[in-house]
Amino acid sequence: MKFSNYLIGVLNLATIGLSVPIIGGGIWLATKHDTDCVRFLQWPIIIIGVFLLIVSVAGFVGGCFGISCLLWIYLFVMFLLILSLLCFTVFAFVVTHDGAGHALAGKGFKEYRLGDYSTWLQNKVDNMKNWDRIKSCLSDTQVCNALNEEYPTTDAFSNSQLSPLQSGCCKPPSACGYTFENATLWVNPTNLSADRDCLLWNNQNLCFSCDSCRAGLLQNIKQDWHKAAILNAVILIFLIVVYSIGCCAFRNARREGAFSPYGKGYV
Structure with a gap:
């Protein structure tokens, strides 16, 4: 007992x-x-x-x-x-x-697509009000700030092991054909129609408004x-x-x- x-x-x-x-x-x-x-x-x-x-x-x-x-x-x-x-x-x-990263020929990092992830997760970042808050928070983390010092050349950047957030939010999609100036400065795109994110990239706000940034966060x-x-x-x-x-x-x-x-x- x-x-x-x-x-x-x-x-x-x-x-x-x-x-x-x-x-x-x-x-x-x-x-x-x-x-x-x-x-x-x-x-x-x-x-x-x-x-x-x-x-x-x-x-x-x-x-x-x-x-x-x-x-x-x-x-x-x-x-x-x-x-x-x-x-x-x-x-x-x-x-x-x-959801998983897509390997790129000759690149050390992967790229991420929003449509690969579950609908429930997509809905959490598709809402513009939610994403504006999340985007502001991600920007405050300064996730892209160290890239220029770590990868100063095209070869160094191409061979880098970027995190999903860095790959999605700090650079334009590779398919856009932007030319590397430094890790966060890209110019002269050759194929803006390759991805809608090609038009959303800019050198001031980077790709924090891109679907690739949402996908990197979800990854x-x-x-x-x-x-x-x-x-x-x-x-x-x-x-x-x-x-x-x-x-x-x-x-x-x-x-x-x-x-x-x-x-x-x-x-």
């Missing part, structure tokens, strides 16, 4: 520990300069982690002190939480499945969110195992007369 109490308490202590990497994953996303500009992505992870922490504390207290009402609430809410985490993890994998988001989804999937599997053991322990405790559904005490 006491063993069941302590087992339930220990299992809830484990779920308290599980909440830490979930919250940490959301905070990690918030510290990334790209996802910091798209705040709708990290908050679901942080909220789930905090909610798991609160519920696990309730289960821990209920298990250690035999407060059955807390345990009943814990088991019910934990089931809903696991279901929510499962739905969120599946959704994260689905929306980050599509970074995809990579970061995919990592967070993998972490969530691992935690979810462990959480289901812990919850299943907790249910068995709680059932055994009730069979032994340890808990009553009406409050603290014995049946």
Whole structure:
């Protein structure tokens, strides 16, 4: 009887520990300069982690002190939480499945196309009001500032390993045929009809209004969110195992007369 109490308490202590990497994953996303500009992505992870922490504390207290009402609430809410985490993890994998960089002949970097990514992600950056805010935030990160010093020549730039944001936002698409002056100064395009971004490029605002910049942001988001989804999937599997053991322990405790559904005490 006491063993069941302590087992339930220990299992809830484990779920308290599980909440830490979930919250940490959301905070990690918030510290990334790209996802910091798209705040709708990290908050679901942080909220789930905090909610798991609160519920696990309730289960821990209920298990250690035999407060059955807390345990009943814990088991019910934990089931809903696991279901929510499962739905969120599946959704994260689905929306980050599509999209990849396109390799270019003789170039060390890749280029990115907005249409390659999931419709849901595209809709988040297609809205002009949203994009104006995101664009302003990206500009403040000064993601393009160091390129001129790092890649002073055409050859150095062609062989560079640009990040998706740098490739999409700091230069015009290669198909436009612009001539390299420096990493952020391009002139004399030869094929403006190759891509609508060719007309959006200018040497003052660079390509922050381009679809390629939106695509570069989504590629970074995809990579970061995919990592967070993998972490969530691992935690979810462990959480289901812990919850299943907790249910068995709680059932055994009730069979032994340890808990009553009406409050603290014995049946």
